[in-house]
Amino acid sequence: MMSLPFVLFACGLGAAWTSRREAAMGFWVAGVLVLLVLFRFHATDVLNLGL
Amino acid sequence: MTADLSRLLNAWGLVALDTVLVLAFADQLWFRDLPCPICILQRSGFIAAGFGLALNLTFGPRPSHYGLAIMGALVGGVISADQVLHYVVPGSGSYGNAIFGLHLYTWALISFVAILAGSSVMLLFDRQFQSALPLPPPMTPLPLSAVALLALLAVGNVASTLAICGVGLCPEVPGGYLIFYENLGLAFKSP
Numbered sequence: 001m002m003s004l005p006f007v008l009f010a011c012g013l014g015a016a017w018t019s020r021r022e023a024a025m026g027f028w029v030a031g032v033l034v035l036l037v038l039f040r041f042h043a044t045d046v047l048n049l050g051l
Numbered sequence: 052m053t054a055d056l057s058r059l060l061n062a063w064g065l066v067a068l069d070t071v072l073v074l075a076f077a078d079q080l081w082f083r084d085l086p087c088p089i090c091i092l093q094r095s096g097f098i099a100a101g102f103g104l105a106l107n108l109t110f111g112p113r114p115s116h117y118g119l120a121i122m123g124a125l126v127g128g129v130i131s132a133d134q135v136l137h138y139v140v141p142g143s144g145s146y147g148n149a150i151f152g153l154h155l156y157t158w159a160l161i162s163f164v165a166i167l168a169g170s171s172v173m174l175l176f177d178r179q180f181q182s183a184l185p186l187p188p189p190m191t192p193l194p195l196s197a198v199a200l201l202a203l204l205a206v207g208n209v210a211s212t213l214a215i216c217g218v219g220l221c222p223e224v225p226g227g228y229l230i231f232y233e234n235l236g237l238a239f240k241s242p
Contacts, residue, residue: 002088002221003212005095009102010205013198016109028102028119032126035095039130041220042088047136048143 005035054187057112057179058194064169065104065197071162072097072204075155079211084147085228088221089134091212093159096127098208100166101201108194111187112179120170128163131156 012027075094078084086094103120134156138145145154214228215221
């Protein structure tokens with residue numbers, strides 16, 4: 001699960017390497033979305049700060 | 052700024068970003084300083100930001116590619132800022148080794164801000180986007196190596212993350228390489 005963003009970014013770089021720009025950008029968007037979801041799962045502690 | 056100069060600057064920027072990821076691997080493998088789950092997400096953020104620079108090198112400079120670099124650096128910066136805020140209060144502890152007095156997540160935040168600043172400044176130069184060529188010229192060895200290394204680091208991080216976390220979510224404090232611990236009964240303990 002945690003390796004999924006890397007997999008998507010690697011696929012995106014592979015797509016860029018083979019001159020498929022739209023596919024590369026699609027993999028990038030998918031990778032960032034997964035990254036944000038994983039951050040949501042892991043950032044569960046409340047920050048001990050007074051703002 | 053010409054497209055050629057822009058490509059050269061993007062290539063050096065990507066080399067710098069690759070170096071950050073290589074150093075993170077060196078810290079992990081040489082000093083056995085296993086990355087925490089949030090640290091792994093920060094590595095993803097670096098690759099997301101570097102992706103935009105890699106597209107500039109592969110397809111020629113475009114504002115949308117800088118947009119990817121900026122958004123990748125924003126996401127990575129938010130993640131590293133979250134970790135910095137966890138440990139910013141004196142006595143609240145830290146994670147991992149300090150390098151030159153700062154922990155890796157603090158260096159990551161500084162690096163993400165540098166990527167944001169660099170990409171924003173690069174966007175100011177319009178002439179780089181006015182290429183007369185329908186297709187970008189073939190990459191020279193420096194950009195080619197930088198893009199290839201980024202791809203290699205992405206694949207390396209797939210293997211590393213699978214080894215540390217297995218196929219699920221990572222343990223909050225990784226005690227070793229889970230994949231070996233679970234399958235072979237072997238584990239490196241972080242110091």
